[in-house]
Amino acid sequence: MDKAAQAGELSVEFSASGSEYFRIWIVNLLLVVLTLGLYLPFAKARRLRYFYANTQVGGTPLAFHGDPWRMFRGYLVMLVLFGSSALANAYSAWTSLLGLGVLAALWPALWRSSMRFRLANTSWRGLRFGFDGSLRGAYLALLPMFAPAAMLLAVSAWAMQGVDKADPAAVDRASQGVGPAFLAIMLLALLLLPLALWLIKRYQHDHYRLAAQVTQLSVGPGAFYTLSFKATILGLLAMVTVLGTGWLAASAIMSAGRGKAMAAGVAAALLLTVAYVALLSLVAAYMAARMQDLTWNHTRSAALRFRSRLSAKALATLTIRNLLLVVLTLGLYRPFAVVATHRLRLQSTSLEVDAEFGRWTATPAAVAGGASGEMAGDFFGIDVGL
Amino acid sequence: MQADPTPPAQGPATQGPRAIWFDGRSARARPVHLSLRDRHLLLHPVDDCEAAAEEGLSLRHACRAITWPEPARHGRRVILLPDGGTLQLDDASAWDHWFRQQGLQTSWAARLAQSWQKSGLALVVLVAVALAAWRWGIPAAAQQLAHWVPAAALRSLDDAVMSELQGRGWLSPSELPATTQAGIEAALADMVASAYARDQAPHWRLAFHKLPGWMGPNAFALPGGRIVVSDALVGLLQQAPGQGPPPALLGVLAHELGHVRERHGVRLLVEAGATGVLLGWWMGDYSVVLAGAPAAMLQAAYARGHERAADAEALRLMQAAGLDPRAMASFFRALQPRLPERDGDSPAFGLSTHPADSERIEFFEAAGRPLQP
Numbered sequence: 001m002d003k004a005a006q007a008g009e010l011s012v013e014f015s016a017s018g019s020e021y022f023r024i025w026i027v028n029l030l031l032v033v034l035t036l037g038l039y040l041p042f043a044k045a046r047r048l049r050y051f052y053a054n055t056q057v058g059g060t061p062l063a064f065h066g067d068p069w070r071m072f073r074g075y076l077v078m079l080v081l082f083g084s085s086a087l088a089n090a091y092s093a094w095t096s097l098l099g100l101g102v103l104a105a106l107w108p109a110l111w112r113s114s115m116r117f118r119l120a121n122t123s124w125r126g127l128r129f130g131f132d133g134s135l136r137g138a139y140l141a142l143l144p145m146f147a148p149a150a151m152l153l154a155v156s157a158w159a160m161q162g163v164d165k166a167d168p169a170a171v172d173r174a175s176q177g178v179g180p181a182f183l184a185i186m187l188l189a190l191l192l193l194p195l196a197l198w199l200i201k202r203y204q205h206d207h208y209r210l211a212a213q214v215t216q217l218s219v220g221p222g223a224f225y226t227l228s229f230k231a232t233i234l235g236l237l238a239m240v241t242v243l244g245t246g247w248l249a250a251s252a253i254m255s256a257g258r259g260k261a262m263a264a265g266v267a268a269a270l271l272l273t274v275a276y277v278a279l280l281s282l283v284a285a286y287m288a289a290r291m292q293d294l295t296w297n298h299t300r301s302a303a304l305r306f307r308s309r310l311s312a313k314a315l316a317t318l319t320i321r322n323l324l325l326v327v328l329t330l331g332l333y334r335p336f337a338v339v340a341t342h343r344l345r346l347q348s349t350s351l352e353v354d355a356e357f358g359r360w361t362a363t364p365a366a367v368a369g370g371a372s373g374e375m376a377g378d379f380f381g382i383d384v385g386l
Numbered sequence: 387m388q389a390d391p392t393p394p395a396q397g398p399a400t401q402g403p404r405a406i407w408f409d410g411r412s413a414r415a416r417p418v419h420l421s422l423r424d425r426h427l428l429l430h431p432v433d434d435c436e437a438a439a440e441e442g443l444s445l446r447h448a449c450r451a452i453t454w455p456e457p458a459r460h461g462r463r464v465i466l467l468p469d470g471g472t473l474q475l476d477d478a479s480a481w482d483h484w485f486r487q488q489g490l491q492t493s494w495a496a497r498l499a500q501s502w503q504k505s506g507l508a509l510v511v512l513v514a515v516a517l518a519a520w521r522w523g524i525p526a527a528a529q530q531l532a533h534w535v536p537a538a539a540l541r542s543l544d545d546a547v548m549s550e551l552q553g554r555g556w557l558s559p560s561e562l563p564a565t566t567q568a569g570i571e572a573a574l575a576d577m578v579a580s581a582y583a584r585d586q587a588p589h590w591r592l593a594f595h596k597l598p599g600w601m602g603p604n605a606f607a608l609p610g611g612r613i614v615v616s617d618a619l620v621g622l623l624q625q626a627p628g629q630g631p632p633p634a635l636l637g638v639l640a641h642e643l644g645h646v647r648e649r650h651g652v653r654l655l656v657e658a659g660a661t662g663v664l665l666g667w668w669m670g671d672y673s674v675v676l677a678g679a680p681a682a683m684l685q686a687a688y689a690r691g692h693e694r695a696a697d698a699e700a701l702r703l704m705q706a707a708g709l710d711p712r713a714m715a716s717f718f719r720a721l722q723p724r725l726p727e728r729d730g731d732s733p734a735f736g737l738s739t740h741p742a743d744s745e746r747i748e749f750f751e752a753a754g755r756p757l758q759p
Binding site: 005015016017020022023024026027028029030031033034042046049050052053054056060061063065123125126127128211326331332357358359360361362 | 415512
């Protein structure tokens with residue numbers, strides 16, 4: 001039988017090269033610019049095909065089957081949706097709110113159909129992946145993200161009821177009255193953030209499918225709270241360090257006298273800003289690495305187990321290196337950075353299969369989602385992680 | 387597309403490239419040979435040809451329905467079949483050779499990306515497009531957009547800005563005598579009448595105010611034509627007894643009128659917005675802060691361009707009214723010691739929104755110098 005299809009550990013290799021992707025990227029970019037953005041879905045299909053051909057699981061690459069013309073149709077739908085929302089935004093405060101409301105109401109559905117489209121068009125050994133999450137599940141998963149925003153709107157609408165808008169003093173009084181309520185809602189949103197993250201990850205990782213295998217996330221929200229707490233502490237430390245250094249630098253410059261104070265002040269502010277950006281990137285890299293390990297090490301199906309050993313130190317080093325090179329090359333290093341990050345993240349994972357998967361067969365009628373969701377996912381940078 | 391279920395020509399096709407076939411229904415890998423006949427790709431399973439046909443799998447696919455792999459140094463070549471199956475090609479160079487031999491081609495975009503020269507050319511064109519957009523495209527679009535904005539909307543914008551400034555306590559009532567104010571207004575009206583045809587003149591209205599000390603001697607125009615003049619500015623340019631307002635003051639007002647006429651306020655808003663969005667898109671996924679610094683520099687460059695245009699308009703108005711433009715040069719000289727932070731010749735890190743004073747002095751001096759002494 002097929003020796004490669006035996007049970008055991010499957011490695012994940014990512015073989016793309018930065019210089020090769022640079023050429024694909026620059027040609028795509030030129031075509032997108034020259035067509036005023038219309039080439040975007042075609043560029044995306046080409047990019048995904050290159051990345052998938054270089055993502056080899058157990059020696060077999062992934063394949064992307066998305067039809068760029070279908071993605072183009074979805075893209076046009078998204079353009080109309082966002083265009084009319086922008087128009088509504090320019091017209092008046094009420095239509096702006098309405099446009100935002102419609103977008104928010106549609107967002108979970110678009111998010112879900114984006115995941116369905118992407119997975120339904122991804123295959124490995126000829127088998128299509130799938131995403132089985134329900135529409136209701138998508139709305140429930142995003143509820144803690146939307147609820148605080150809706151509460152803020154409701155409270156301000158209630159407070160402004162019967163207030164004469166032309167009288168600034170009355171408006172001031174009314175907004176001061178709801179100040180504590182606003183603060184409470186913001187605090188609630190902050191406290192709910194790890195839970196919201198967990199709900200999103202659970203919705204995703206509970207519904208990935210390959211053949212008859214459907215994955216499940218076996219970790220509760222507690223671990224997400226612990227991780228978020230650690231990342232928050234690190235972020236605060238970074239802020240205190242930068243502010244403290246800034247305070248010391250400011251007093252040193254002040255005592256040095258007027259002569260060069262202006263130039264020294266500007267230089268110090270610039271350096272501190274760069275340091276702050278770098279420190280925050282380090283914290284973000286730590287969070288991303290731990291999050292990848294946390295979710296994928298707890299994702300499994302009947303016969304599949306994932307393993308992720310992503311070093312936070314390696315990801316942080318790479319992030320700083322990428323940041324530096326992107327700045328030095330005025331952005332031209334971006335494709336190299338994307339390939340390097342992808343390689344590190346993918347190659348620290350592996351799969352364990354408990355069955356002889358050569359006999360696995362596709363479930364009948366692997367459902368295909370609409371292409372418009374796929375493009376929407378990219379619009380806001382929300383994409384299937386990993 | 388259409389998939390013909392009839393089995394292909396029998397017999398081994400030894401000359402075609404080898405591939406691993408995944409039929410899209412099971413995870414089984416099957417070695418096949420490939421051949422081409424009548425613009426169709428034929429699959430020849432190495433072991434069990436009949437078995438595949440019995441399963442109802444197509445072994446013949448129209449070339450135009452197939453997605454061919456793009457040549458690349460890295461990664462596996464994968465052919466996407468129209469029935470959802472895939473063909474994995476392990477020997478890339480053998481495949482590329484055979485593919486070319488059959489007279490088949492991948493997309494032209496893929497061929498562009500294959501060569502360093504052509505993708506280098508793409509980079510050059512991209513940079514040229516970006517520079518052209520910055521130099522001509524964005525300013526032209528901003529100008530068009532600015533002229534679509536109705537004048538009434540701009541005037542109500544002025545009112546909003548004025549009440550905002552008032553609310554912050556920055557606009558105190560002017561302490562200038564009413565006759566001085568009226569004299570300046572009348573002189574500016576004369577100037578406008580001599581420089582513009584009746585329907586060409588922009589709508590304008592002077593507003594004299596006492597501004598806080600840190601603003602210095604100042605005049606600024608709002609998009610709808612309101613020109614705020616500070617008492618300190620009128621005080622700096624003392625009116626000689628018995629004469630009209632000093633030429634430099636009229637020059638400054640003409641400069642502000644130039645901003646109003648060209649709708650610089652709205653244009654700068656559009657230009658700053660466009661550069662901000664584009665740079666945010668280019669660098670934004672790395673850092674908003676890093677995208678912000680170059681955006682500020684590009685926006686300042688647009689602002690300096692508008693100042694030069696307003697200076698040119700001021701010069702035109704002064705000449706039409708028979709005033710000596712060199713009065714403006716003396717005005718900038720007089721201004722320098724009053725604004726110690728205004729470091730004449732070094733726009734700080736390219737972030738200055740005005741051209742260097744020395745450049746503006748030179749501009750008005752040169753215009754005032756008679757060509758033939």
